[in-house]
Amino acid sequence: MLNNKLKLNPKIFDADVEQVPIRNGFGEGLLFLGDHNANVVALSADLTESTRTEAFAKKFPDRSFEVGVAEQNMATIAAGLGISGKIPFIASYATFSPGRNYEQIRTTIAYNNSNVKIAGHHAGVSVGPDGATHQATEDIAIMRAMPNMLVFVPCDAIEAKKATIAAAAIDSPVYIRFAREKSAVVTTEETPFTPGKIDVFWESRKPQVAIIACGLLMRNALLAAKELEKEKIGVLVLNNHSVKPMDEKAIVKAAERTGAVVTVEEHQIAGGMGSAVAEILAKHHPTPIEFVGMRDTFGESGPPEALIEKYGMGVKDIKDAVKKVISRK
């Protein structure tokens, strides 16, 4: 059942649960930071509205910089701002930033250790009709491999706001990943968010599998847990929003309790959050794992929900993965 202590959205399983784009939380968090921290500045590359940087730009025009369609310049200017004492947020689609400007981020932000926050929008196939060119499915892999870089993947708009605000308080480069389309609000303002700490959103009495999820697929993981409970299969659902640093203790503990793991993310299986979980478990507590995510393929145009189903990340796919991993115990 749902962990009541975490004050998750009581309407989480209802058909009419609130639907808000995760990226909206970035915009709200940035606006909050604008009011509370004079060093926060924002840069956008001709995507001010779409990346939800617009409200900040309107309220703080002196602290907003439009660089035009130039993601490499955006990253490197931000590096200079970060070195000289500002807290710059750069926002674009993740396929362009950190996609196109990977080397600039590596050298001038990560290795340079400049205090830049990178907001990667339009993550996953749930971007929908724009198609695979605009659906980032490799960004977690790119960013988590980078020394000095932290990686957050919030599961809904409320958590996205908290992650954005938390990122500004950390003196380090941070990457935050946001989805485009409306998605179910899973948490509430009262739900805790601590970077580097996993919260167990769902806990059955005798859990046989730990589902470790992040981002927009969190609700699918919870829906799967609910249906599995009816089938007498108990699970844990962990909200793994901090891909780096990852909460090793919580992952090992969950694996010890259940003896089987399913990871769920809207990202390539190769190099993603699930890979990071596998690295931890291979070292500390070898455990059978099934990975729900993109299977070495690009996405395509289509309705978000249908794409998630087509690429094997729906509720049924998660349930199947749970059953498969149990059979491997």
Add this chain to the structure above:
Amino acid sequence: MTPIHDEKLKYLEETANRIREKIIEMLLEAGSGHSAGPLGMADVFTAFYFHILRHDPKNPLWPDRDRLVLSNGHICPVLYASLAYAGYFPLEELMTLRKINSRLQGHPHRGVLPGIETTSGPLGSGLSQAIGMALTARLDKKKYRIYCLMSDGEHDEGNVWEAVLFAGKNKLSNLTVVMDRNNIQIDGFTENVMPLEPLREKYESFNWHVLEIDGHNMEQLVDAVSEAEAIYEKPTLIIAHTIPGKGVSFMENDFNWHGKPPNKEEAKKALHELRTLGRRIKSEHE
């Protein structure tokens, strides 16, 4: 900025020559690295670290210091030697260039060595970082100036032109670029690899103020930097025409010396030439 009087000029020329000697010694010891660029820029670096910059080698993070951003990090032997002679760290450390556990990385790394403003090496990203610093200075209403030293060859990079556009649009008058116009890059002469001219007109059309100088004439450089400081509402580009390998006859203007160090024999010959030159500077001013 004060103009250079005669006695100071002699001191600067001697310092530049000492830096050139040190570059040869460092490269010989390291066994790899770039020769032509560092030698060609020794006069520019000397003028900056020993006359132009408002800085304090004993307080390298002084918040109001002028910033010197080296974009083409591969010429770092000249940066390291200049910083050491200016007093940022001990001269002996220069011989650790490119060795394990050294603070003198093959390409400069910010945070490990005092005086390094940015990590650089991959070309084309220094100007944007200098722009970021210029924006901070403007936001914080600070008077410090930002100098970005760039190569000509790195103007092949798209990121450079994105930055040139942005600086022009934002009228960053606290930013001055010195371009090392030495006409060579790894694969050959710049105008053969990828023609860059007309550079002056390109920058001017992007709303920059452009000056051209002899990059081995420190008085011209100081005058140009002073003019840049006086220019209102525009960033300034100083095109410094330099001779790659300057001071060592067999390296001058030969692109084959872009990316390799001298061997023992070549270093001996180079040092002999530079020491002869050093004696001449001494006697000429006497």
